[in-house]
Every structure is written in structure tokens, then in C-alpha cells.
Amino acid sequence: MAGKSYRAIAAELGISTTHVFRLVDQALSRIQQESEAEVRVLQRLELERLDELHKALWPLATGDHPSCRAAGLLLRISEQRFKLLGLENYRLFELTGANGGPVQVQHERKFDPESNGLRDLLRGLIESDPRVRNT
DSSP states (O other): TTOOOOOHHHHHHOOOHHHHHHHHHHHHHHHHHHHHHHHHHHHHHHHHHHHHHHHHHHHHHSSOOOOOHHHHHHHHHHHHHHHHHTTTGOOOOOOOOOGGGOOOOOOOOOOOTOOHHHHHHHHHHHHTTTTOOOO
């Protein structure tokens, strides 16, 4: 059936083209999931290999007589790990206000002087505070 149109496959199988489309879509999804699983396994394997190289080179780059070559290789290992994890496409953004300054936030708080809630709260705090004398 390779290379045939959905209509030709549907006619050959005696089903609708919509059904053929769904079957093909399901098959492609399954193939994609399997491929992604294989990629994750390979990614894990490569990360383990990079870890081993990193462990071997770290003492050479940070010991009593540090090696510039070992330090350079550690940087390359870090870059490879960064790429392998797909982090090279991520960017950090900082939100700033006008002219790069801080973001200005206005918070409007409405106070209702007729509200008994605040008066009752204050009265309760005052009455429970032993430092306040009742007069």
C-alpha cells in the first residue's frame, strides 16, 4: 500500500477514507512514540558517558596542578550535555519597565471608613494586649 492515496487504500480495503486517515494517523503516532523512546534511551546513555568523562577529568582540572587542557575538555563536555538536553534553545527573560528600570506596579486599596470589620479587629487587638490600659 506504500505510495497509494488514502482514497485508493480505502477502496481496496472497503472502508472510508476517514477511517484510513485515522488508521494511518494512529500508526504514525505509534512510530513517533517508539522513536521518542529510543531517543530517550540513547540520550540517557550519552549522558552517562559524559558523566564518566567529567568524573575522570575533574581532578585533573581542579587538582594541585590544574590542567588547562582538562578544563577545556570539561567545558566541551558541558556544552555537549547542554545540547543533548536541548537547552541551547532556551532563553531567560527578565521583565523590565520603562528604559530598563523596574516594573511599576500600582496597587489600589480601598478603605471603607464605615466598615465595622476594621474597627472590630482593632478593638479585639487592643483588648487582648496586656500593655494597653483600659481607661
